[in-house]
Amino acid sequence: MPINYYIFLSVALFAIGVVGVLTRRNAIIVFMCIELMLNAVNLLLVAFSKMHHLKAAALNTATNAGSDGQLFVFFIMVVAAAEVSVGLAIIVMMYRNIHSVDINFLNRLKH
Amino acid sequence: MSVTQILFWFLSVIALFGALMVVTAKNPVYSVLWLIATFFAISGHYILLNAQFLAVVNIIVYAGAIMVLFLFVIMLMNLSKESEPQKNRWLKIAGAVAGGCLLLVLIAALKDADLKQSEAMVNVGNIGLIKNLGKELFTTYVIPFEISSVLFLSAMVGAIVIGKKD
Numbered sequence: 119m120p121i122n123y124y125i126f127l128s129v130a131l132f133a134i135g136v137v138g139v140l141t142r143r144n145a146i147i148v149f150m151c152i153e154l155m156l157n158a159v160n161l162l163l164v165a166f167s168k169m170h171h172l173k174a175a176a177l178n179t180a181t182n183a184g185s186d187g188q189l190f191v192f193f194i195m196v197v198a199a200a201e202v203s204v205g206l207a208i209i210v211m212m213y214r215n216i217h218s219v220d221i222n223f224l225n226r227l228k229h
Numbered sequence: 230m231s232v233t234q235i236l237f238w239f240l241s242v243i244a245l246f247g248a249l250m251v252v253t254a255k256n257p258v259y260s261v262l263w264l265i266a267t268f269f270a271i272s273g274h275y276i277l278l279n280a281q282f283l284a285v286v287n288i289i290v291y292a293g294a295i296m297v298l299f300l301f302v303i304m305l306m307n308l309s310k311e312s313e314p315q316k317n318r319w320l321k322i323a324g325a326v327a328g329g330c331l332l333l334v335l336i337a338a339l340k341d342a343d344l345k346q347s348e349a350m351v352n353v354g355n356i357g358l359i360k361n362l363g364k365e366l367f368t369t370y371v372i373p374f375e376i377s378s379v380l381f382l383s384a385m386v387g388a389i390v391i392g393k394k395d
Contacts, residue, residue, distance in 0.1 A: 141320070142252070146302065149299075185361055198291075
């Protein structure tokens, strides 16, 4: 499969995530769009790792080149899980204080 | 058109349609469900690339744990009944145009990149199997792996401290 297809698919998913962050006001949906962007990057990392492996395997058949990319995806998933737990705790606290998850209320630093 | 290509296009269409529905759905619960569909499509892509470990981890961690957490928070807040306050129309159009411009610029920049003969290896290759990744993880990447346990501990403490009723 040509690598271009994976690049364009990931770029499209990332752009949809950016549009979601810019157009929605619900904090939870903004957060979900951030997860979508992380997944677009993960998909591209895996595709690139397989591309790199194909080139390295042509020279040396016993290589495991390209597993770095997949381990980076694994670490991105680890960090995303930690981020989600803290982020959702912050959203729950915000809902408890102002009874809304509208991000337009989060402008206290401005005043 | 081979089976691999048919599967690639099928999964891509599901992923893009699911992502669009995440952004456009009115009800947050539907957004979560569409996002789970998107994650399953991305897991299908991982299986197509023979990255089976990541496919299973993606389903377990993302579709299993993270999205259930989102669903729980939405249910606890009882948001699904009331309608969400909308941004005004011009801000929405401006956001969509800005995202579209990003898409356009990235595609225009990458369209002519010299990648014509680069292929991603599908269906074959054993670097994505758990044997190879586990060996790498516990030899080359053992320090980041241990540090990530500290990260999880701090995230757990942080979530409890923030979520605690004071």
